[in-house]
């Protein structure tokens with residue numbers, strides 16, 4: 001039996017102070033953390049409950065929307081301003097997990113959910129993310145649900161979130177508070193590539209608390225779309241997904257943003273594919289060329305070569321829907 005201290009934080013300052021202690025973890029909806037504690041994959045000595053903090057507000061502004069860290073996935077997905085100005089975000093959230101899970105899962109918890117890699121979750125196997133330097137049984141193992149982009153020789157674990165794919169395409173910013181004050185982290189810098197240190201997953205200092213996420217409003221964001229392909233129609237992680245945001249003027253693409261899910265070790269953005277789209281006519285051949293570029297560096301393993309073409313088609317579909325809305 002392992003002793004775990006539980007502390008309910010009454011204020012953001014108190015939460016940050018409590019998390020400065022060794023082996024502390026914030027607890028939000030608990031749908032990811034508690035699972036992993038039961039499996040003994042994560043073993044915090046202290047959990048700091050942040051669910052009572054005043055961080056659940058969803059605040060629309062002229063230049064965007066601020067999503068409190070403890071706003072639930074359901075509340076964000078259903079918010080009329082999110083649906084109107086950032087449809088891909090609402091669509092991505094609604095495509096994830098189940099209504100029961102979305103009712104308790106939070107913005108920050110979703111940002112920081114861990115990989116569903118079966119080897120990471122199984123203590124009987126080797127995993128560099130769980131035990132640095134142990135080796136990786138996934139690389140020569142069953143790889144159908146693993147990443148084809150952004151992997152290293154140490155780790156090919158897939159990033160699982162749907163919400164994060166939309167936030168990557170929408171160029172959100174993450175606001176955090178720690179012992180040394182507050183700062184903003186651009187979305188693309190928040191999740192780290194595994195490289196030689198797959199155990200380092202986020203650009204956070206120990207004990208830093210996510211307080212809110214800001215999503216900028218743009219004409220492209222208002223026409224954003226999310227497409228997810230999976231083994232069954234609900235309650236399944238993505239085999240491939242794509243969030244796109246396009247602004248089209250006079251028959252040409254003026255602004256293009258896109259991110260892929262289900263294929264990368266982090267939400268995967270191809271700036272080169274976005275650049276190719278700008279100035280082009282929004283049609284199937286243009287989208288196919290951009291998709292070829294976005295997947296050019298894909299490195300499939302034994303069981304996941306199918307994801308290359310699947311991701312391209314998912315991206316073409318999402319771009320087509322965004323263009324039709326534009």
Ligand SMILES: Cc1cc2nc3c(=O)[nH]c(=O)nc-3n(C[C@H](O)[C@H](O)[C@H](O)COP(=O)(O)OP(=O)(O)OC[C@H]3O[C@@H](n4cnc5c(N)ncnc54)[C@H](O)[C@@H]3O)c2cc1C
Pocket residue numbers: 025026027028029030031032033034035050069070073095096097098101104105106107108109110111112113160161162163208209210211235236237238
């Ligand atoms: C059966 C099942 C199916 C699922 N299917 C999907 C799916 O299809 N798509 C998808 O995207 N997701 C899916 N999920 C994952 C789900 O979205 C996440 O479990 C959920 O979003 C985590 O949010 P939470 O609030 O419960 O986080 P918690 O479990 O409470 O915390 C998760 C992590 O975030 C940290 N944390 C929480 N709040 C903060 C904060 N404010 N600052 C810093 N760190 C913080 C915690 O310390 C922990 O490390 C599924 C989960 C389950 C169990």
